[in-house]
Amino acid sequence: MRLILLGPPGAGKGTQAKMLREKFRKPQISTGDILRKSVQEDTALGRKAKLFMNAGKLVEDDVVVGLIRERLVKEDCQSGFILDGFPRTIIQAEKLTETLKEMNLSIDTVIDFQVDTDELVNRLTGRSTCSDCGAMFHKISRPPLKIGICDGCGGSLYQRDDDKEETIKKRLEVYQNETAPLREFYRKQGNLKTAQGDGTVEEVFARVRAIVISI
Ligand code: AMP
Numbered sequence: 001m002r003l004i005l006l007g008p009p010g011a012g013k014g015t016q017a018k019m020l021r022e023k024f025r026k027p028q029i030s031t032g033d034i035l036r037k038s039v040q041e042d043t044a045l046g047r048k049a050k051l052f053m054n055a056g057k058l059v060e061d062d063v064v065v066g067l068i069r070e071r072l073v074k075e076d077c078q079s080g081f082i083l084d085g086f087p088r089t090i091i092q093a094e095k096l097t098e099t100l101k102e103m104n105l106s107i108d109t110v111i112d113f114q115v116d117t118d119e120l121v122n123r124l125t126g127r128s129t130c131s132d133c134g135a136m137f138h139k140i141s142r143p144p145l146k147i148g149i150c151d152g153c154g155g156s157l158y159q160r161d162d163d164k165e166e167t168i169k170k171r172l173e174v175y176q177n178e179t180a181p182l183r184e185f186y187r188k189q190g191n192l193k194t195a196q197g198d199g200t201v202e203e204v205f206a207r208v209r210a211i212v213i214s215i
Pocket of ligand 1: 009031032033035052053054056057058059060061064084085086087088092162171
């Protein structure tokens with residue numbers, strides 16, 4: 001099972017990727033999570049990435065491709081993986097194909113999440129994330145039992161710097177210009193599947209699961 005989750009910010013890729021990880025016991029690889037960890041740890045990579053992330057821009061292709069190459073050779077990826085938030089440009093997609101080819105592998109399916117723009121903005125502005133386990137909540141649709149505290153692990157919840165309204169607009173624009181063309185890229189390869197991203201987390205997961213078990 002080698003999957004790519006594709007879709008705009010707020011489409012639910014992160015939440016669905018974590019649910020797939022639990023259900024199918026495959027590693028979830030999120031370049032956003034890896035970069036945020038580097039920012040938290042204040043590494044050289046993190047300091048550089050933060051400037052792009054807080055401006056709603058993409059981190060340079062070479063940097064993220066390097067991170068993914070290092071990650072995919074690890075033992076836990078040998079029986080499959082779920083890519084969440086990578087690739088985000090045609091160059092990244094081409095480099096991924098190349099890297100997998102060197103490993104005699106290829107992607108099975110790309111799941112493209114479709115959600116209205118108004119709904120995306122609503123989801124992103126109301127979203128909070130656990131600083132320990134990365135679980136996501138929403139002030140209306142998925143409020144935590146205790147304000148500011150993760151239901152799962154008790155970690156503290158925070159609003160991502162890039163989930164502010166101005167940055168969200170920029171991220172959606174970047175998605176349209178740089179990432180949306182990947183749909184065509186994977187459609188031509190014959191492995192693009194669409195999942196409606198509206199409804200509850202569980203409803204979306206039922207659609208995603210149906211796609212995965214049909215592979
Ligand atoms: P995400 O958590 O996937 O929404 O990613 C948060 C931010 O990290 C993005 O807005 C980008 O600045 C950066 N980022 C994550 N993945 C990538 C990627 N594949 N290519 C470039 N930048 C990325």
